[in-house]
Amino acid sequence: MRGAVIHAPGDVRFETLDDPRILHPTDAIIRTAVTCVCGSDLWPYRGLETIGDPHPMGHEYVGFVEEVGSEVTSVKPGQFVVGSFATSDNTCANCRNGWQSNCLHREFMST
Numbered sequence: 001m002r003g004a005v006i007h008a009p010g011d012v013r014f015e016t017l018d019d020p021r022i023l024h025p026t027d028a029i030i031r032t033a034v035t036c037v038c039g040s041d042l043w044p045y046r047g048l049e050t051i052g053d054p055h056p057m058g059h060e061y062v063g064f065v066e067e068v069g070s071e072v073t074s075v076k077p078g079q080f081v082v083g084s085f086a087t088s089d090n091t092c093a094n095c096r097n098g099w100q101s102n103c104l105h106r107e108f109m110s111t
């Protein structure tokens, strides 16, 4: 697949990356339809946040579910979904109280 990779402040390249794979039974693979730059992407781009090794960037997107792990029950292949900078399970206390961005089981995108 192709994706944006930040190498240094002001240095973002469109590169070939490994195709995504289901690593955990709770994973889903999404074929992005539309993405955008998040304000938090601008911190490293402007040199205000350490970049370290080159890494994929971007974490705001919509797209279609391509594949799901064996424990995924809330989405299915072909479904159109809206993503966020972090996952949420909608089952923990934080999610049930409307605070999905601080899910107790969250994982961040672009890692």
Ligand SMILES: [Zn+2]
Residues within 6 Å of the ligand: 088, 089, 090, 091, 092, 093, 094, 095, 096, 100, 102, 103, 104, 105
């Ligand atoms: Zn949760």
